[in-house]
Amino acid sequence: MKRIVLILMILASPLFAVQPDEVLEDPVLEQRARDISTGLRCLVCRNESIDESNADLARDLRLLLRERLVAGDTDDEAVAFIVDRYGEYVLLNPTTSGSNLFLWLAGPIMLLIAAAMGWNFLRSRAKVHESGDTDTLSDAEKERLRQILDD
Template sequence: MRRLILLLALLASPAHAVQPSEMLADPVLEARAREISENLRCPVCQGESIDDSNAPISRDLRLAVRERLVAGDSDEQVVDYVVARFGEFVLFKPRATGSGLALWLAGPAMLLAGGVIAWATLRRRARAPEAEGLTEADRARLAELLKE
């Protein structure tokens, strides 16, 4: 049973598109490259990181990330290099500056607006007068209509 669970866990794990020929010999640099490429979106696939995508542009980006790391760039410099060529779109976690700030603030702003609307609606309902029951004339008219 344990072997079956282990097999299922391995099959359910993400399949990386990184080929052995792309990997760096230095495990520290390779780990940095993987961390960077997991946070970069494939410009073609859009829903996958460049680490998971099989698109040719993703392969080129993976190689560029590794080349920059071998050249001695910091993680931030490598990300800036990719963003300079493809724009902020390639970041799965947009930066909280410029247009990215609007993305970061939109969620809390919508939550706040929803809370204000809910509060105002509940307050208005609490102040609304109770609906009065039917008068004798209304009941007689209703009984007359139902008989017909």
């Protein structure tokens, strides 16, 4: 039983990326920091939030966020400060305005273009079969084909 508990503790250790010395004494501020940090990307791990990451840079970002909250920043001001410093890439859910709007819309637009091209291709194939013009070999080609098949 002790081994199972030990194994589960070892497996769960990455879940506790926030170190005890980082935790704020004010539970309201700590909860705000946790809520904000789940939306910020670790620049080292790339697809982990800074709350989940054990990287040194993620720790620095968590501390910076907590400093901003203790200094009296609102949630939006703290996130804006970090975005200004590290760029929009630090957001796990980027904004849908400005140049990012092109990136958000590029996927669906490409899908629509591909669907239209596929539809046109299928329609053009159907027209060829409807016209009945499947006999495209000349008489000389038919004779040559007959000779090849006979051999």
